[in-house]
Amino acid sequence: VPSAIVAGASGYTGALAAALLARHPRFDLVGITSRSDVGMRLSDLYPRHRVKLTLEEFNAERHGQADAAVVAYPHGAAAPVVAALREHGVRVVDLSADFRLRLVDIYEQWYVPHPHPELIGEAVYGLPELRRAQIEGADIVANPGCFPTAALLALAPLAPWLDDVVIDAKTGVSGAGRTPTATTHFVSADENVTPYGVAGHRHVTEIDQELAFLGAPIRVTFVPHLVPLDQGELVSCYCTLRKAVDVEALFARAYAHEPFVELTDRPPGVRDVRDTNFCRIHAHVDERTQKVLVFAAIDNLWKGAASQAVQNLNLMFDVEETVGLL
Amino acid sequence: VPSAIVAGASGYTGALAAALLARHPRFDLVGITSRSDVGMRLSDLYPRHRVKLTLEEFNAERHGQADAAVVAYPHGAAAPVVAALREHGVRVVDLSADFRLRLVDIYEQWYVPHPHPELIGEAVYGLPELRRAQIEGADIVANPGCFPTAALLALAPLAPWLDDVVIDAKTGVSGAGRTPTATTHFVSADENVTPYGVAGHRHVTEIDQELAFLGAPIRVTFVPHLVPLDQGELVSCYCTLRKAVDVEALFARAYAHEPFVELTDRPPGVRDVRDTNFCRIHAHVDERTQKVLVFAAIDNLWKGAASQAVQNLNLMFDVEETVGLL
Amino acid sequence: VPSAIVAGASGYTGALAAALLARHPRFDLVGITSRSDVGMRLSDLYPRHRVKLTLEEFNAERHGQADAAVVAYPHGAAAPVVAALREHGVRVVDLSADFRLRLVDIYEQWYVPHPHPELIGEAVYGLPELRRAQIEGADIVANPGCFPTAALLALAPLAPWLDDVVIDAKTGVSGAGRTPTATTHFVSADENVTPYGVAGHRHVTEIDQELAFLGAPIRVTFVPHLVPLDQGELVSCYCTLRKAVDVEALFARAYAHEPFVELTDRPPGVRDVRDTNFCRIHAHVDERTQKVLVFAAIDNLWKGAASQAVQNLNLMFDVEETVGLL
C-alpha cells in the first residue's frame, strides 16, 4: 500500500483530501502538514472528518519518504513544496494553480513570479475525463480549479464547434477559503447573490487553455457569483456553435463510460452532487435562439478539488479509479 | 385621498402591496380580498406587515367603489377581476401577466385563452423608468414580471445596439409563490442552486416585446435559477453589441434622474436592495471578449412586484413617485 | 450475507437507510418499497444516494423472504407491515413510534389505536448505548425518535440523580418530513426560529419512559424548535440534581467505550455530526445555579433515525457495530 501525505491540510480542500485518504483502502495516510495550525489534531479543526493525525510543519526529509502527496498550499507557496517533494521522488497532485498553466508568462500575468518554471513541463493537467492516460504516467498532476472542472466537463463534447461561450457560474462560500473576511461573514453572504471577479477571474485562462487543446481556440466570457450555501457549484454555459450538431448524441458518446459524470434529463441542482465526486450535466438546445445551453453541477470541495485529487492519485498508482470515492 | 383596494392579498405580492398601501400617506386602503383565506385578518397571515384588515370575497359592487386597485390574482384569473373593476371605473394596476403582452396570440401561446382580449389595447406596460408618461394617463397598468423588470432596466440603455443577449437570472424562493410544493420545500431549496424553465420561461416573450419597442428586435436567451434565499433577484446580462459604445456614459445618462435606479462601481448584491424599490445596476465591458456585462439587482417582491405597483399608482394618481417607498 | 429490505424508502429516513444498506459490506439490499412512488428508481428521487433499485409495492410474500428489514412507514401504518414481516420470520427495525412505548394506553393517548398491541412485548427499544445486549437478541427493534435519542444520551449518565429536567431542542427542517407544508416552505422556515409542539410533543413520553427505566421517575419539560437548516439536531438539557455528583467522571465512565459518542471540551455544533452516526456531548455545571447543563448534537436523519437503524441491524446480525457507518 503506497504511503501518502497531505501538505497544507488545515484548509478546506486539504483537510478533505486528508479525510478521503485516511479512509481510503489503497493508500496509507502517514502525515499531514500545516503552516498555521502545527500541533493541532485535524479532528479538532474538522470534527466531522475524524482524522486523528496531528498537523506537522512541512519537512522535506521526512515527508519526502512518502510515495504520494497532495499539496494544498496557496499558489506561489505550493511550487516550492512540490519541487522539494519531487526531489525525493514523491509523486504529487497539486491543488494550487502553480502547474495548471502551460505558459509561464500567462501564469505570471495572473498570479506571481513562478518559483519553479522548470517543472511546468513535467506537470499534467489533472482532469481525468480528458487526460486519463497522461495522468497515469505523471509525477506532477495539476489538479484543475473548481470552475474549470465544471466548465470543461460541460464544454468538452462541444469543443470542436464552439464559436462563442458565456459561462455564468455560481459557487458556495467554501470556495472563498477558510480565512474570515468581510465577504465570507455570514451576514454578508446570507440572503445574498453577488457577482465577483468581473474584471477577470484567474480561472478564465485555465478554461481557455484547455479549450484550445480540445480544438476551440476561443476566449470565453466567465463570471462567478457567490451564493448562500457552503458547498456546491453550478456552471451555466451558453454556447453559440459554428454548426448544428446532435448535442444529445455528443454528450452521450463523450460520457458513456465515465464513472463520475451523469447526464440528466433536467438541469441538475448542486444538492444532488453534495459530498460526492460526481458531475451532473444537462445539455439543451434553446429552440428560439439555437444556442446550446449546458449546465454542470459539482461539489466545489470534492470534484472541484479534493476528491478529484484522489481520483488522480488512483490513476497514478494503478488503483481502480472509483476506489475510495463511492 | 383616493381609496384603494388590493384584490388577491393573501399571496406574497398582494400582501406586500396591501402593507405598502396601508401605511401610504396618500392612499386610503379600504379593502382586501382573497380566494383562499376569506375571513382571516391579514395580520394573522403576515404578522410583520401589521395590516389589520380582514380578507373578503371579491365583490364587484363593493370593491368597485374604490378609486384604485392592485390586482394580484394569477394569470387568467386576474383579467375578469380587472374587467369588473374597470366597469366601475376603478383604475387598476394588475400584477398578473394578463395585460403585459400586446399580442393576444403570443399571450395564448404561453398562458391560457385570454378572458378579455378587448382590454389589452387599454393597458400600459408599467415599467416607470421606460413609460412614465403613458402610465400617468393609464387606467390599466400591467405591472411587469420580476425578471423583465430587472432585465429591461439592465438592457434598456444598450437597446439600440444589442445584437445578442444572454440573461442568466437568479431568484429567491418567494418568486415561486406561497403554495407549498416539492420545489419550495426547505430541504429541496436549501444548499441548492437549480436552473429551471430551461425549455422556455414565460417572461422571455415579455422581455423580447419590450426590447423590440426599445429598438432591439432580438430574441434573448433567458434562464432563471432558484437560489436559497427568500427575497431577491439578480440578472446577469451578457451582451454582444453591434458597435462599440460608451457604456458608462449611456447608463449615466439613462438613469441620471431616476429615483429608484442606482449605478454602482461594483456588481451589486441582492442584499443591498432587500425590502426596497431600488434597482442597482453595474455595467462593465469585458476587455477580453468585448462583451458588455450588465448586472441588475432588485427585490423580486418589491421592485419586481408590489412596490413597483405602488410606484405606478403614485404616477397614475399624481402623487410624487417616491411617496410611500423610501 | 443476510438480505435486507427497506419498507417505506421514499421518505427521507427510509431513503437514507436504503443508501446505507446498499453500500454496506455485510448486508445485501434486495428490495425497497413505497406507498407513493412505486415504479420510480430511488436514485431519481434522491440522486445523491445513488441507489439504483426501483420502489415496489410492499408484498408480504416477496419481501418476507428477506432476513432483515427496516420499516420506515408512519406510525399506525408501520405496525401491520412489521407484523406481516414477523410472520415470515424477518427481523425488523421499525423507525416509527409503533413499538417504542411499553404501555399501549399511553401509545393510544398520543397516537392512534394500536393495530398490533400483541407485538409490543416482543419489541426492544433500540438505543444501542443503553440496551445493546437486548437489541442483539431482538426480532423487533423500535428505533428511538430523534429527540429521545439525543436527550437520552445526554441524560442517561445523570439519571439516578435527576430531579428536574428542561430539554430545549432545535431541529432542522428534514425532521418535518418530505411532504410540502406551510411550515416546511422555504420562505416560512428561512431566517426563522419557531417553537412548536408546546402543548405536548409525542416524544416526551418516550423520554419519560426510558428515564424511568434508568432510575429517574420524572416528567421532563420538552420543547422542540424549528431552525433553518436541513439536517441536524441539538438538545440543550438543564438539569437539577438531587445531589452534587462528579459530572465529568460520570460521562467519561458512561461513554468510555462507545464508538459513536464523543465527549467534547466545548458545546458541540450540529455541523460536526452532519452525515454521521455520532453523538457529540458536552456537560457543564453552571457555577451560579448548580444546574447541570448537557448539550448533545446528532444528525436527526442519521443517528436520529437511519444510521441508528443500521447500527441496530449490525447488533442483531452479529456484525461489528461500526461497519458501514464510518
Next chain:
Amino acid sequence: VPSAIVAGASGYTGALAAALLARHPRFDLVGITSRSDVGMRLSDLYPRHRVKLTLEEFNAERHGQADAAVVAYPHGAAAPVVAALREHGVRVVDLSADFRLRLVDIYEQWYVPHPHPELIGEAVYGLPELRRAQIEGADIVANPGCFPTAALLALAPLAPWLDDVVIDAKTGVSGAGRTPTATTHFVSADENVTPYGVAGHRHVTEIDQELAFLGAPIRVTFVPHLVPLDQGELVSCYCTLRKAVDVEALFARAYAHEPFVELTDRPPGVRDVRDTNFCRIHAHVDERTQKVLVFAAIDNLWKGAASQAVQNLNLMFDVEETVGLL
C-alpha cells in the same frame, strides 16, 4: 426639531440607529462617527440604509452641539464618549453595557475597569415597557442588551412569583458583530446550531439585576445559541413559580397598552418581528410539569438595540413613542 448624532455608526447597530434617525420626522440627524471607517459614506457600507452622511472622527466640541446622541461603541470605549457628550449637555442613549449595571464591581467583574463610575448613578436602564417614566427624565439611558430585552419582557409579568428560571436563547449571527471571525464565517455558521457563553454570558447579570428590581431575587440559568440566520432572536423561558397564577391574565394586563408588545396565540417565530421594534410573546402552562413556558421573539438589531434606542429617544424628547418606528 432636536438634532442628533450617532457615535459609532459603522457597526450593525449604530448604522441602523443612524438609518432610523435619518428618516425620523422628529429628529435631525446631523453627524455620524466611526473609529474604523472615517471618510466613508455610510451608504457605501450599508447601501440598503441609504444614509448619505459621511463618517467622521468623534469630536467632543463639534458633536457636543447636538441635542441627542446614540452611542454605539464597544463597552469600555463607550463611557468616555458618553462622558464627553454629557459635559456638553447632550442627552445620550448608550448601546454598550457601560451603564447597564448598577454596581461598578459587578460591571468590572464581567467587563473592564469602568472608565466613568461616577456617571453610573445618572443612568437609567432603558427598557421602556418597564421604566418609561424614568427614561423620560433621563440624561443617560443605558439601552438594554438584546437578550435581556427579550428575557425581561418575557419574565416581567411573572417576576413576583418566579422561583427558578432557565432561559434558552437563540440568536442570529448579526449579534456577533461585523468583525469577521471563525465563528461568523458563513461556512461555520451555516447549517449549524451552537451553544456559546456556557461558562457565563455577560447578559446574565443584567437579567438578574432587573429581575431583582421587579421582585425576583433569583439567579437565572441562561445559555445563548447561535443559529443560521442574520437577524432575529428568540428566548425560551422555563419558569418554576412559587405559586399557581393566572398566567394569561397577568400577561394581558401587563401588556394591554404597550405599543410594541404583542401577545400571540402560538409561540412566535422570529421572522414575524424582523425589521421591527416589536416583541411577540407567548406564555403557556405545561400541564404535565406545571412549569410556565414563555417565548419572546425580537429582532436583535431592532428592539434588541437600535430601534429600542430610538424608542428611548422618543420618550426622552417628548415625541410620541411610536414615531419613526411603524
